[in-house]
Amino acid sequence: MIDKVRNMGNGLHVEDRSGKGNRSRRRGVLQFISSAQMRTLDEQTIQEIGLPAAVLIENAGRAIAAEVVRFCLDQKVHKVNRGGQGRLQRRIWDEYPNGVSNPNSLELEHWLVLVGKGNNGADGIAAARYLVDSGLCVTLLYATSEQEMSIETLAQAAIAQKLGIPSKLYGRDDLAYGQFTGIIDALLGTGSRGNPRGNVAEMIDQANLTGLPIMCADIPSGVDADTGALYHPCIQARVTLCLGVLKAGLTQYPGAHAAGTVVVRSIGIPAKLAANVKPAGFVLTDEILERELGVDPARLRDSDGHKGTYGHVLVAAGSSTMSGAGLLASKAALRAGCGLATWALPEALAPHVAGAVPELMLAPVGGSMGWGAAAAHEVLRLLETRDVLAVGPGLGRFEEEGAFLRALWEGAPRPLVVDADALNILAAAGGLAAWKRRESATILTPHPGEMARLAGVSTAEVQRDRLGLARAFALEHGITLVLKGSRTVVAAPDGRIFVNTTGTPGMATGGAGDVLTGIIAGQLAQGLSAEQAAAFGVHLHGLAGERAAALRNSPASLLAGDIIEQL
Ligand SMILES: NC(=O)C1=CN([C@@H]2O[C@H](COP(=O)(O)OP(=O)(O)OC[C@H]3O[C@@H](n4cnc5c(N)ncnc54)[C@H](O)[C@@H]3O)[C@@H](O)[C@H]2O)[C@@H](O)CC1
Numbered sequence: 001m002i003d004k005v006r007n008m009g010n011g012l013h014v015e016d017r018s019g020k021g022n023r024s025r026r027r028g029v030l031q032f033i034s035s036a037q038m039r040t041l042d043e044q045t046i047q048e049i050g051l052p053a054a055v056l057i058e059n060a061g062r063a064i065a066a067e068v069v070r071f072c073l074d075q076k077v078h079k080v081n082r083g084g085q086g087r088l089q090r091r092i093w094d095e096y097p098n099g100v101s102n103p104n105s106l107e108l109e110h111w112l113v114l115v116g117k118g119n120n121g122a123d124g125i126a127a128a129r130y131l132v133d134s135g136l137c138v139t140l141l142y143a144t145s146e147q148e149m150s151i152e153t154l155a156q157a158a159i160a161q162k163l164g165i166p167s168k169l170y171g172r173d174d175l176a177y178g179q180f181t182g183i184i185d186a187l188l189g190t191g192s193r194g195n196p197r198g199n200v201a202e203m204i205d206q207a208n209l210t211g212l213p214i215m216c217a218d219i220p221s222g223v224d225a226d227t228g229a230l231y232h233p234c235i236q237a238r239v240t241l242c243l244g245v246l247k248a249g250l251t252q253y254p255g256a257h258a259a260g261t262v263v264v265r266s267i268g269i270p271a272k273l274a275a276n277v278k279p280a281g282f283v284l285t286d287e288i289l290e291r292e293l294g295v296d297p298a299r300l301r302d303s304d305g306h307k308g309t310y311g312h313v314l315v316a317a318g319s320s321t322m323s324g325a326g327l328l329a330s331k332a333a334l335r336a337g338c339g340l341a342t343w344a345l346p347e348a349l350a351p352h353v354a355g356a357v358p359e360l361m362l363a364p365v366g367g368s369m370g371w372g373a374a375a376a377h378e379v380l381r382l383l384e385t386r387d388v389l390a391v392g393p394g395l396g397r398f399e400e401e402g403a404f405l406r407a408l409w410e411g412a413p414r415p416l417v418v419d420a421d422a423l424n425i426l427a428a429a430g431g432l433a434a435w436k437r438r439e440s441a442t443i444l445t446p447h448p449g450e451m452a453r454l455a456g457v458s459t460a461e462v463q464r465d466r467l468g469l470a471r472a473f474a475l476e477h478g479i480t481l482v483l484k485g486s487r488t489v490v491a492a493p494d495g496r497i498f499v500n501t502t503g504t505p506g507m508a509t510g511g512a513g514d515v516l517t518g519i520i521a522g523q524l525a526q527g528l529s530a531e532q533a534a535a536f537g538v539h540l541h542g543l544a545g546e547r548a549a550a551l552r553n554s555p556a557s558l559l560a561g562d563i564i565e566q567l
Pocket residue numbers: 039042043046053056057060116117118119120121123150187188189190191192193194195196197198200217218219243267
């Protein structure tokens with residue numbers, strides 16, 4: 001069972017706990033849903049199937065407690081490893097779920113459980129019981145009095161009281177945070193709305209100030225479970241134990257950062273019910289590439305293939321001050337596996353870049369005028385004997401830019417990738433609303449600033465709900481959208497969305513986007529559909545970036561060209 005999504009750097013890392021350690025990074029079928037879908041699933045399980053809410057809460061509590069114990073033992077493994085006994089500690093953990101206790105390791109742990117009035121709080125109280133049974137010291141800190149609690153939370157509080165688990169009411173009883181070794185955040189879950197208020201807000205602020213490790217039940221209190229936007233205040237967690245199904249908001253920053261390591265655990269929602277839910281989106285893993293998108297991640301080639309088999313990319317890019325952009329995109333297309341690549345570039349530029357990439361063909365266009373309406377017609381003529389057009393990297397802005405791009409947009413009967421300056425030209429010309437919808441595949445690859453111009457909103461608005469905006473935009477305009485940034489979102493025109501799992505912060509460097517454009521065009525040339533090429537392209541781009549960063553002394557020294565070399 002795949003159950004772990006680890007946030008490391010910019011990437012989303014998936015671990016497999018079913019077998020021997022972390023051998024299968026980024027494998028498995030990981031889909032995410034909205035908080036409304038999760039609530040429906042909970043309700044169906046309880047009302048239609050008849051599985052009581054208390055059972056789900058019991059499972060949730062046990063899963064949270066197991067993760068706390070694992071966390072504590074991991075900390076000890078870290079320490080003990082220096083003494084060479086890490087293996088022993090790991091074995092103890094592996095046995096823990098089957099009831100083998102390990103009292104000698106955990107007695108010094110004292111965890112504080114922050115309990116909200118809703119069912120998220122009930123999960124926290126149930127977890128407390130299991131932790132006490134595992135030998136930990138636990139104190140419950142209630143945000144509200146019993147009168148305000150949900151039925152389930154009240155029931156759990158009564159059980160905890162009978163078991164003598166120490167508890168306090170926030171604001172009434174004194175509390176010295178210094179006695180604790182960790183905190184469980186069970187204040188707000190999928191029932192949360194808006195900025196945390198009252199005691200809950202104060203408890204979040206204080207928990208963050210302690211500097212103690214925080215483990216969240218389901219989502220960090222203060223994170224929007226659907227968008228990943230942060231309310232104020234918001235828990236900053238070390239681990240989030242997401243219950244049942246991954247929530248969409250945990251895949252996107254800044255929510256992903258607030259969540260820390262995300263672990264998804266079953267709470268007993270029947271698979272039959274979960275299978276009926278249309279996922280809000282997918283995390284891009286090898287399985288998702290294969291199963292949802294029909295892509296072969298191994299990129300196997302036919303034994304009798306020739307360069308014609310793998311298609312011919314035409315790149316329209318570059319200007320005198322940004323000649324490298326065209327070079328990077330074209331070279332990346334070749335490394336991505338297309339059979340041939342031609343770079344259409346302003347005539348004046350050609351002598352300066354001739355021979356820079358021997359495998360690349362150059363096609364000077366536009367005469368002494370450079371880019372303009374006339375150059376567009378030359379590009380279209382070149383495209384007659386080529387398979388894909390990528391336009392934009394390093395184009396700059398120029399007179400007739402709207403006419404230039406419109407001619408390509410409406411006249412190119414082949415798959416088209418629109419990037420960088422071409423996106424700004426598109427936005428300035430009002431293209432998506434005014435120009436006719438293209439029949440061939442169209443991929444737009446904006447970063448958040450370009451997306452904001454295309455959508456006519458602020459960059460902050462784009463970032464507030466990347467998943468929702470990308471989906472709506474792709475659906476409305478019938479294009480495939482690659483919304484770049486940490487956790488790049490690929491939105492298909494049929495409404496499906498995919499979140500990329502690969503990459504490193506080192507890839508935030510000039511030219512990395514040009515490389516991505518080339519990779520995607522290279523995939524299109526090999527016959528992939530727009531959504532296949534976009535999703536597989538961002539996946540490959542991130543993997544190559546990670547490999548390239550690992551070869552350098554610091555990820556910060558990564559150059560875009562290094563990514564190409566690792567494709
Ligand atoms: N529905 C169920 O039966 C189950 C729920 N579970 C857990 O319960 C959670 C959902 O439970 P609930 O629907 O009770 O919702 P929450 O536990 O998220 O709590 C919502 C309560 O907090 C209050 N509230 C909402 N926004 C607030 C804010 N910004 N500041 C202060 N108070 C706020 C509301 O008035 C409401 O009473 C899930 O995330 C999950 O952890 C599951 O563990 C098991 C099954």
